[in-house]
Amino acid sequence: MCGVFGIMGHPEASRIAYLGLYALQHRGQESGGIASVDAGAMFVERGMGQVADLFTEACLDRLPGRSAIGHIRYSTSGSSRLQNAQPIRIESRRGAIALGHNGNLVNAQALRKALEDNGAIFSSTSDTEVVLHLFARSTEEIVEDALVDALGRVQGAHAITALTPTQLLAARDPYGFRPLSIGHLEGAWVLASETCAFDLIGAEFVRDLEPGEVIVLSQDARAEGEAIDIVAAGAGGAAAGYVSHLPWAKQARKSCIFEQVYFARPDSRLYGDSVMQARKRMGSTLGAEAPVEADVVVPVPDGGVYAAQGYSEATGIPFELALIRNHYVGRTFIEPRQSIRHFGVKVKLNPVESLIKGRRVVLVDDSIVRGTTSAKIVEMVRAAGAAEVHVRISSPPYVSSCHYGIDTPRREDLIAANLSLEEVRERIGADTLAYLSLDGLRQTVTSGEAEYCTACFTGDYPTPLSDELSTQMELFTPAGAGPAGREIG
């Protein structure tokens, strides 16, 4: 749960990065940072909190130059503190490099232990710093080769932007777990975790990075201000101002399906598909799979809104926004001494009684993780006078923790991993409960060529998990691109 951004060749690079991070804020709210390069010097500003509070005019003035990367973070690996904020900048024998990373590395702990056993000192607990240690130790001379070498030694999910005094690099892991797209803006290249960032800054989407693709943008690759040839850019050739490599062995694509279900912004295009449309299809498939006699379809905002629309269209039951979300809720609340019933949920959601009272309600949400919030919402809707409450979930039961960068509880805290469907229904207090089937979900998202990771619904992880991986060998033997390495530009 992080967002990355990058821009090269724009006179207001750090201000554009700031706006890009603003659009990606839903991907992480704990910390953020921007690194920029001006005349060979690198500048970094990082802090705890949200983008709007972190970056002032004065702060952005301290980030000069035509190239920048940005990062916003929600900790899934490493605790929430300033040292773990990104981009992380280091000095190596190849010069300065700053790196921002979205995704979790499943062998980071093992690699870290091996590095520490060999004398490495870490300043953060983030798995991203492991990549930088591997980069610094690489025997490869050229920056992009050293980064490819480092990333070739890690396992798991990474979508990365990295900045050096002369280059902007981007990489997506061979499974393509996390999204990363490239666009252009007024003669500059931009990279972002989600296309909603391009919309805000007025950039044109060019394409998604391929799983396993590494892109290198160099300042001297084309004359300043020279128009970008978009046709060539699509092909990824050096003529377009960047070079694209596929340095690692090809893997079956395993893009995170949960980004499509819940995590990505609905106005983004993800894996070649509209997130909003995909969510509507999930809802209409759910309506076909699990219809019910009812009077009104009510989404649990924001995640359930488009699935509820799809459910309503498929079943003909009217749609009403009968739960109102307060968008201005902070992380902590000071409760009155005399506790208010359902306070924790009520401060975020409030039912519109006139739309609910005496009616049979279908409550549509994107997922049930622990089940505690669902139980409170069902109780709140009943308290508002609902005659019946039928819960419909637009994804399959969430039964396994994510190891690739989405923050989820341990398996023992996942309600569907521990209780039967009927027990979950009873626990959340619904009259009926139904989930979208895995086949149904797959059908709704298989546009284009995308293949998906569905491990949180199946327990079928695409990679070995941490304790199954070797450690020492990976550090001190050449990783190399090997015979499977492919150049496409």
Ligand code: SF4
């Ligand atoms: S386990 Fe689930 S949340 Fe994690 S990458 Fe796979 S589909 Fe996404």
